[in-house]
Amino acid sequence: MNAIELSGVNKSFGRVEALRDLTLDVRAGELTALLGPNGAGKTTAISLMLGLARPTSGTVRVLGGDPLAGRVRSHVGSMPQESAIPQALTVRETVGLFARLYPRPLSVDAALDLADLRDVAGRRAGALSGGQARRLAFALAVVGDPQLLFLDEPTTGMDAASRAAFWHAAEGLREEGRTILLTTHYLEEAERTADRVVVMNAGAVLADGTPEGLRARVATGRVRFTSDLVLAELRALPGVEAAEVSGGGHADLRTREPEALVRALVGSGVAFTGLEVTRASLEDAFLSLTARPQGVRA
Structure with a gap:
C-alpha cells in the first residue's frame, strides 16, 4: 500500500517549471528520505502532498484521497522548517491548543515526552532556544497521532543530545507502522535511518533506492x-x-x-x-x- 502517490505531476510558477512529470510513490510504514540540492523541487512536491498547493497537471493522492480532504488532513502531521508558534503561550498550552484540532490526538504529556520537552513544559514558547523550538515543532507534528508524518530539516539547530533523542522518537514511530517522509541536509542521518532514498534535481527524480543500493551504484x-x-x-x-x-x-x-x-x-x-x-x-x-x-x- 502506498501512503503517497504522485503521477505525472507538473507544477509551474509563471515561466518557472518547478516539477516536471514527477511520478513518485511513498510506501506505507517506511521512512523515505527525499534529497536534493536547493531548488530541486522538494519543497514544491511536499507542498502538493500537504495540499498547500495544487499541481498544474497530474494527480496527487495522500492516504488514498485528496490531500485537502478532512479525513486525510486529520491523519497527517507536518514539521516544517519554520513554524509560526504562538510566542506568549507556554509549551504545554501550545501543544494542548494543537491537540484540539484533531479528532483523536495523543495526550499532551505523551507528545511532550516524545519531543523530550517535559522539563520545559511551563516555559513560554518565545523563551525557548533554537533546538527546543524545533522539538516543540516536532511535538506539534505528532500530537495528532498521525499515520503520515512530514519532517522537513527536522534536526536543524539541535545539539547532539537532542538529535539523538529526536531520532530515537522518530524510529519508534516508524516501528509502530507510521509513514515518515524526511528531507535533510544531514545526509549521514538519512543514511542511518532511511529505508529508502529518493534523489531529486530540477523537478524530477534522479535516483530511487536503499542507501546501500545508491552507494553501490554510483560511488x-x-x-x-x-x-x-x-x-x-x-x-x-x-x-x-x-x-x-x-x-x-x-x-x-x-x-x-x-x-x-x-x-x-x-x-x-x-x-x-x-x-x-x-x-x-x-x-x-x-x-x-x-x-x-x-x-x-x-
Whole structure:
C-alpha cells in the first residue's frame, strides 16, 4: 500500500517549471528520505502532498484521497522548517491548543515526552532556544497521532543530545507502522535511518533506492596506505578506478571492490603501512548524482 502517490505531476510558477512529470510513490510504514540540492523541487512536491498547493497537471493522492480532504488532513502531521508558534503561550498550552484540532490526538504529556520537552513544559514558547523550538515543532507534528508524518530539516539547530533523542522518537514511530517522509541536509542521518532514498534535481527524480543500493551504484570506496609503489604500479592493482600518490608514498586509491584490492595488495608481498579502507557514503552518491547534467536519470 502506498501512503503517497504522485503521477505525472507538473507544477509551474509563471515561466518557472518547478516539477516536471514527477511520478513518485511513498510506501506505507517506511521512512523515505527525499534529497536534493536547493531548488530541486522538494519543497514544491511536499507542498502538493500537504495540499498547500495544487499541481498544474497530474494527480496527487495522500492516504488514498485528496490531500485537502478532512479525513486525510486529520491523519497527517507536518514539521516544517519554520513554524509560526504562538510566542506568549507556554509549551504545554501550545501543544494542548494543537491537540484540539484533531479528532483523536495523543495526550499532551505523551507528545511532550516524545519531543523530550517535559522539563520545559511551563516555559513560554518565545523563551525557548533554537533546538527546543524545533522539538516543540516536532511535538506539534505528532500530537495528532498521525499515520503520515512530514519532517522537513527536522534536526536543524539541535545539539547532539537532542538529535539523538529526536531520532530515537522518530524510529519508534516508524516501528509502530507510521509513514515518515524526511528531507535533510544531514545526509549521514538519512543514511542511518532511511529505508529508502529518493534523489531529486530540477523537478524530477534522479535516483530511487536503499542507501546501500545508491552507494553501490554510483560511488566507490577508498583505500589508503603508504608504500614504495609508483603510480603505474598502483593503477595496475585489480579494481583501481583512480589513483593518486602524494609525498612520502601516501597512496589514495578509488575502487568499487575494496576487499579484492586489499587482498591483491597483501598477496603481492609489497610492504605497506597505515592501511585505511572506507566505503562510499550516501553523501558521495548524492554528490555524484547531482553533479550529472540535469535531465540524466540513474
